[in-house]
Amino acid sequence: MAVHSERVQAPSPGSGVAVVAEIDTSAAGGGAEGTAPKRTRSAGGPGIGSRLAPYLLLLPATVATLALLGWPLLKTVLLSFQNLNRRQLVMHLTEWTGFDNYKEQLTDPDFWAVTGRTVAFTLINVVLIMIGGTLIGLLLNHLGKKMRLALSIALLMAWAMPVVAATTVYTWLFDQQWGVVNWLLDQLGWHSMADYNWMSDEYSTFFVVILLVVWMSIPFVAFNMYAGLTTVPKELYEAARMDGAGSLKIFSSVIFPNLKPFFLATTFLEVIWVFKSFTQVYAINGGGPENLTRTLPVHAFLEGSGSQHYGVGAAIAVLTILMLGALMAYYFRIMIKQEDEL
């Protein structure tokens, strides 16, 4: 997923299977940098050329970022102040309307319903992902070598699965007539589910979407958790166990304090990723039934592009970006505190 696009891996120490967050890679660089001896000046001496060199090297990246990220971001804001519907689009008209789109949205109960739903959706997913991922990470640490490898490969498969392919498979698993899930529920004795249409209801649609998101997201957390666990010194466990601590106590007094930065960073990454997830929600049921499973990104898309109220869509997008921005600001405060070498 671009979502997953941001998900990144690198080897975890100790296991054949491998995986760590991007934050960790950065730590790698940082570590190496910290220990390396101070750089001596390049052969040319501190001439104007070598003082300009870093800026020249950064120039293409800066230009690309401004043009391809900065401009769309600014354009989103500009569009949100325009009355831009099908007519204006076709006739290339620019009609500025000030804050009208925002006023319309902020007084629209639908918008607040979607926002509340998005928050609830995010919370449920992140809680499930973090608890599930942490438990599976602990389990990985606990298993024998072969079992660990087998479970790692299983997690890797779920993680690697492209989002669109995964949503397609989930619609097939939950298919009304021939889906294997309905068959299983019927076999287990829940006969009213034999012909159940999962997409007919808000909650059952969300059930499928949440299952999908959790299924795809847990591997990242589990692998990180496991990688983090291998860095906790063994003596700490031993000592705690000698003192008679149970598993729960060991988790709360040894593991959690040691991995607290990891928990914070991962939780926030997941919050951001889930909050802006689009493909899973849209591709499963297009925000239906009756628009009841729209989350903010899907709402922005459907209002903007679907109903061709581009200005309104952009205003929803800006409001979403503001909410994400608040989350990110908090995340960066944590990150910067951690990465003092920056």
Added chain:
Amino acid sequence: MRRSLFGRTWPNVIAVVLIVFFVFPVYWMIATAFKQDRDIISKTPVFIPFDATFDHFGTAVDAPDFWTYVTNSVTVTVGAVVISLVIATLAAFAVARMKFRGRKAFVLVIMMAQMAPWEVMTIAVYMISRDNDMLNSLLPLTLFYMMMVLPFTIWTLRGFIAAVPKELEESAMVDGCTRTQAFVKVIFPLLAPGLMSTSLFGFITAWNEFPLVLIVNKEQGKTLPLWLSSFKTAFGNDWGATMAASTMFAIPVLILFVFLQRKAVGGLTDGAVKG
């Protein structure tokens, strides 16, 4: 340390349940793709397709414009990855090896760009592409995908470059290399695994991208994710063909992932994981 039989068995039982939970959807996709129609449309599911068939793959490949979409996906993905690799190598070198004013700010921007809310910026990208008369063209898609993978590429390459001992570069410069030569002859070869793994991840990101292409490109400009998502609609309840299409789309990524973590990143994060 001894544990009771109970304590030793349970973790394995749970692990098996979890393995089934995580693998089953992937397995079911591949299995369905190979099944005969009568085994797909059957009241009791057939769990192992003994009389496998390739027919569904044929149906998927023969779908209109399939090869156009494959070409589009490959063009866009390879273009995005190659451009971002070039731009990122330059920037990563500066960030990892040079001290200059604004370095911290640049790193911060990169970290934020990595989390850019592309999912809601699609309307703006659509307008920009439209204003430049480039709807349904592959160029905007390539450029924006490049931008999506660029921050991560810079960030990761920076780690790889920083991990190359500076002494190597310095001794090359003592031996008379210029800084550029030292980079090309000493650092660059050592970066091969880094370049490989970052480009594979870039590839996966661009290959999977859906929200942007959904709004920007139609008809001949579609890529595979878009094709796959509309495949269901086009083929109705032909689940065999739909799963064959999904399998063909997913297999390259699944293989890359396995390949990646075996080969690409050796040594990158030894001791990298901060507690």
